[in-house]
Amino acid sequence: MASQIRELKSILKPPRSSHTPGQKSRAEAERIALAHARIIQQQKDLELTILSAIETLSTYPASRSPSLSASSPSPADASTFKSLIRPFQPSDYDDLVEERNILGNCGYALCPKPRRSTDQMGKFTLVNHNRPDFAIVETKDVAKWCSDRCARRALYVKVQLSETAAWERAAMPEVKIDLLDEEGEEDGMGGKDAGLARDVARLKLGEERKARGDRAALSLERGDVLERGDEERRRQVPLAPKMELSIREKEITRTAKPPVQEGEVDGGSVEGHRSIFGNGAEDDAESEEDDHDSGFEEERHA
Amino acid sequence: MDGDVFSKEVVRLWRAWKTVHEMVVDRGYELAEDEVHISLDKFRLDYTNADGSPNRAKMQFSARPSEAMIKKYTPPPTPSNPDPAPEVGSIWVEFCTDTGSVGTGTMKKFAHFCSANNYKVGVFVTRAALSPAARRTMAAGSGVYTTLEAFLEEDLLVNITKHELVPKHNPLSKEEKVALLKRYHLKETQLPRILQKDPIARYLGLRRGQVVKIIRDSETAGRYASYRLCV
Numbered sequence A: 001m002a003s004q005i006r007e008l009k010s011i012l013k014p015p016r017s018s019h020t021p022g023q024k025s026r027a028e029a030e031r032i033a034l035a036h037a038r039i040i041q042q043q044k045d046l047e048l049t050i051l052s053a054i055e056t057l058s059t060y061p062a063s064r065s066p067s068l069s070a071s072s073p074s075p076a077d078a079s080t081f082k083s084l085i086r087p088f089q090p091s092d093y094d095d096l097v098e099e100r101n102i103l104g105n106c107g108y109a110l111c112p113k114p115r116r117s118t119d120q121m122g123k124f125t126l127v128n129h130n131r132p133d134f135a136i137v138e139t140k141d142v143a144k145w146c147s148d149r150c151a152r153r154a155l156y157v158k159v160q161l162s163e164t165a166a167w168e169r170a171a172m173p174e175v176k177i178d179l180l181d182e183e184g185e186e187d188g189m190g191g192k193d194a195g196l197a198r199d200v201a202r203l204k205l206g207e208e209r210k211a212r213g214d215r216a217a218l219s220l221e222r223g224d225v226l227e228r229g230d231e232e233r234r235r236q237v238p239l240a241p242k243m244e245l246s247i248r249e250k251e252i253t254r255t256a257k258p259p260v261q262e263g264e265v266d267g268g269s270v271e272g273h274r275s276i277f278g279n280g281a282e283d284d285a286e287s288e289e290d291d292h293d294s295g296f297e298e299e300r301h302a
Numbered sequence B: 001m002d003g004d005v006f007s008k009e010v011v012r013l014w015r016a017w018k019t020v021h022e023m024v025v026d027r028g029y030e031l032a033e034d035e036v037h038i039s040l041d042k043f044r045l046d047y048t049n050a051d052g053s054p055n056r057a058k059m060q061f062s063a064r065p066s067e068a069m070i071k072k073y074t075p076p077p078t079p080s081n082p083d084p085a086p087e088v089g090s091i092w093v094e095f096c097t098d099t100g101s102v103g104t105g106t107m108k109k110f111a112h113f114c115s116a117n118n119y120k121v122g123v124f125v126t127r128a129a130l131s132p133a134a135r136r137t138m139a140a141g142s143g144v145y146t147t148l149e150a151f152l153e154e155d156l157l158v159n160i161t162k163h164e165l166v167p168k169h170n171p172l173s174k175e176e177k178v179a180l181l182k183r184y185h186l187k188e189t190q191l192p193r194i195l196q197k198d199p200i201a202r203y204l205g206l207r208r209g210q211v212v213k214i215i216r217d218s219e220t221a222g223r224y225a226s227y228r229l230c231v
Helices: A002-007 A026-058 A075-084 A090-102 A148-158 A180-222 A230-235 A281-292 A294-301 B002-026 B040-047 B067-072 B104-116 B132-141 B174-183 B199-204
Strands: A124-127 A135-138 B060-065 B091-095 B121-126 B147-152 B168-171 B211-218 B222-230
Touching: A026 A075, A026 A090, A026 B104, A026 B132, A090 A148, A090 B132, A148 A180, B002 B040, B002 B091, B002 B121, B002 B199, B091 B104, B104 B121, B104 B132, B104 B147, B132 B147, B168 B199, B174 B211
Parallel strands: B091 B121, B121 B147
Antiparallel strands: A124 A135, B060 B091, B168 B211, B211 B222
């Protein structure tokens, strides 16, 4: 009895084997799992880098002396700041500002001064007295910085950061950070010609960067390994599962011909279809005429 | 009048202190009865300065897991691992002395202290919220060995498990979990879920993958048990 029941056919559809993408071999599955694990690991590494950069920058500037200030930081500090801030997203930058404020520093990482104290201020403050951009803002936003000038400097850096997460930037150009005061100084010294030269240089740089970005995007699409630094080079992170790419040419059997319109050439048909009004061939012809110059016909009838 | 300035804060701290002790006991650690149910006068005597202000630097303690807890958290022996080590260790509780929000530096120091002294769980009770960077440090510091948890003093003023609408939650051991899944022919993912950040899950210190048994009162059935997987 039991065996009979087992032999009965199920009314349900048999599971379609073609629907599932086939049993992958163990090695294949392991390879894919490893590739994904490496991507996640790389992501984690980058997050840790950002975290340690926040920690380092929260006590910046490293070198303090009376001659150094936020507008003229020591070159070493400025360059470290620029390199550390590169993988940041704007939200990470906000975290950095908050972290600096907790320690009582001005939110701008190259400023050695403490931030403004909020003791004597109320909940809201007036900024930009006697100027067109006068505003009433919350005190806690103003108290993040030591001065309005520093706020401007810090936000100038923030707007240059990329919204894309650091680990998704593989195919994108490197973020280039400028400091507000550098720009100002250069303008002051060079005048118009220097400005023009700088623009040209920047254009060239931009082109180069674009070409590099295109190459990276192509290699990403092909599934090449990412080689960003020495550490990565050792680990060889494949960005995407590598795919087999083979280019096949279609065989050509005859020479190319331009398309010809079938049917009559004098018009009246829409893609070979002639619309018919009424039910006879005569009517058809008449209505056709009507169609052609209906305005004229109507006048005659009148 | 001076005492009044601090009395409110001291009472709040006393309640948080009591709740955190109850939490530690509810998780299965060993604490003496008089440590848990401390009276306000005794608390004032022990943990306030001469001027009546609370002394948070003194408010810290550690506890060791009880026999029952060690048994519960020891994975079943396997042929390859006939004598598995229990997955629990001592717990360290500390009240943060920072007045403002807690930064990375403080959190890092705490993480370092916990791992240096071989504490399996570190509970950090803070007055103000953690900064985003500190939160990330905490997540990064919660490695394979040490688990770090942070609570606000404000959240510990009342013991949420004593509320009449909160049913009893009982974490299952690994063997019990396997038995449950076998009994109902379930896969892990087919269980209802509870988030790790759920207040009760945080109170019990649930780990991802742990199953908690929830016993509710039911009008028709008397008692009604359901199970949830911590994710």
